[in-house]
Amino acid sequence: MTDSRAYTRSTQSHNANGDTPPIPPPHDLELSVKAPVPKATRSMQRSKTVRNLENAGNKMRGLFKKQMTRDADSNKPEAAATPAREVPSASSAGTGTRPSFATASSYGPGMFQEPVMASEDSKRPLSYNVDRYEHAFRSHPDEPSMTSLPSPETDKVVPPVSQSPTSTNDKPQDDELGADSPEVEELKRELEKVNEAIERARQETTAEAERKQELQNEFEEARRNCQAREMEYTQIEHSFFEHTRAVRATDDDLSTIRDSFKLLKYSVTRMIMTLNKKADKAKATEKLVAMWPSLAVVEPNTELEPPQINLLSEKLIHEHLVHAIFRCPIYPGLPINDAFSSLSRWLVEHESKFSVRLRQQMAAIVAKSAKDSELQLAAQAEKRRIVDKIYNDVAEIYHPFILENDAVVDEEKRYSSKIADIVDKAMKLAVAMRGQEVDISMLDIEEGKEKFDEETMVDVKGKTTGIVRLCICPAFVGRDGEHGFVEKGKVVIGG
Structure with missing residues (x-):
């Protein structure tokens, strides 16, 4: 007890002088330890060491400040149940000696010295305790710190106090x-x-x-x-x-039939152009006026000019083709043409569609018949008759040029061969027309009375208005509600 009181007085003397070293944060249970007696060590710079210890103390106080406040209420019952450890006071000090501190057993023997008197402790410098602690830590770095040593009474580490129920x-x-x-x-x-x-x-x-x-x-x-x-x-x-x-009689359709019409008309026009200015005006005028007396193609006691003769000759050829071939019910030279015409009219009058199929079937028979068959022989005879008739009329108009030319040239260059080729094209075109579902027929044009119609006519000179004076080639039309076919006629507008 004497040593404890002396240590207390020494501590109070240090506090009175204002040289209080850093104090560890208070705990609920104070650990009774003996401070190790420091050995002689090198001096340290006081300012740096004290500053570091002050910073450490501030951090520790801030860390435990809130916890101490929260644990205040919970520690009161424990303090009441556990008898408080007797702390020596200054009045109970007997002698002036300083007691020795108990330390952990890990500190080896020979580390501590005899207790120091309080009077001597008060005379030591402020860095004494610091040097003492540092010397102990350097000598035994693996030993736990003094603040964490267990209590000599319990020899157990006090577990951290949990927060009070109120705070939780x-x-x-x-x-x-x-x-x-x-x-x-x-x-x-x-x-x-x-x-x-x-x-x-x-x-x-x-x-x-x-x-x-x-x-x-x-x-x-x-x-x-x-x-x-x-x-x-x-x-x-x-x-x-x-x-x-x-x-179908052939593989032709409406487009190929239209092309065949154009080719036929071009063949007639080209042949007539080769006879330009080869006609005898007097005989040509007499022949042509006799054929169409009602047309008044020329003034009395006057002769036709070569362009007029050419147009009328072309008209003559087309009329032969129309009457002998295109107006034929089935095919030129067949003995059943008249019978078929009567039957077809009867079927149409009774609103029967069989007339179309019958016409197609008859045309197919003609097209597929053999060249030496009776049908083809009769057709060839009719073809020669048509060729001779056209040739004689044209030779009379262009007399004597055609007869003289055909007498000296080869057969393929003769006008009779050219006319035969035109008739052959017309007969093939007739078979193709009869084999279509659309009934293609001619559109008659009344000369001298009918007005020009752009949809079905074309003028030789490009006129678009006026009265039709001459019809060189009639128009061919075919309509059945779904299909339409028009091959415009070639006309001359009066003026």
Whole structure:
């Protein structure tokens, strides 16, 4: 007890002089330890060491300040149950000697010296204790610090004191208060709305995906059906072409027939142009006026000019072709032409469509008949008759040039051969016309009375208005409601 009182007085003397060294933070249970007796060491710079210790003390006080406040209430019952350790006071000090501190057993023997008197302790410099602690730490760096040594009474480390129930229950109460606040409720409602929107979007996405799959399946099914229909259509088209090929007399259609008409008219015009200015005006005028007396093609006691003779000669050839070939019911030279004409009119009057099929079938028979058959022999005889008639009329107009020319040139260059080629083209065109579903017929033009019509006529000089004076070649038309065919006629407008 004497040593303890002396140590207390020494401590009070240091406090009175204002040279208090850094004090470790207080704890609930003070550890009774003996301070090691420092050995002689090198001096340290006081300012740096004291500054470091002050900083460490400030940090430790700040660290344990809140914990000490919170543990105040919880430590009171423990302090009441446990008898407080007797702390020596200054009044109980007997002698002036300083007691020795108990230390851990890890500090080896020989580290401590005899207790120092309080009077001597007060005379030591302020850095004495600092040097003493540093010397102990450098000598035994692996030893635990004095502040963490166990108590000699219990020899156990005091566990950290937990927070009081009051302090631990503050946060849940704050959380409960925060959970019931309007802001939290509003955020919860917004979160619920967002979740509902997400759920709706997810459902819509799923529905759209299912709808897409359904549409994809429908599309695939429609494509398969379309492909199947296309195959069926191709087969039907092939069958139709095979059927119509069997019915049609030739492979011609309306477009090829139109081209054949143009080629025929061009052949006639080209042959007449080779006879330009080769005609005897007197004989040509007499011949042509006799053929069309009502047209008044020339003034009395006057002769026709070469251009007029050429146009009238071309008109003459086309009229022979129209009357002998194109107006023929089936084909020139057939003995059944008149019978077919009567039967066809009867079928049309009774609104029967069989007349078209009958006409096509008859034309097919003519086209597919052999060249040495009776039918073709009769057609060839009629062809020679038509060629001779046209040749004689043209030779009379262009007398004597045609006869003299044909007498000296080769057969293919003779005008008789040219006229035969024109007649042959006209007969082939007639067979192609009879083999079509559309009934192609001639459109009569009344000369001297009918006005010019751009849809069915074309003037030789390009006029577009006036009265038709001459019809060189009639128009050919064919209409059945679905198809249309027009080959314009060649006319001369008066003026």
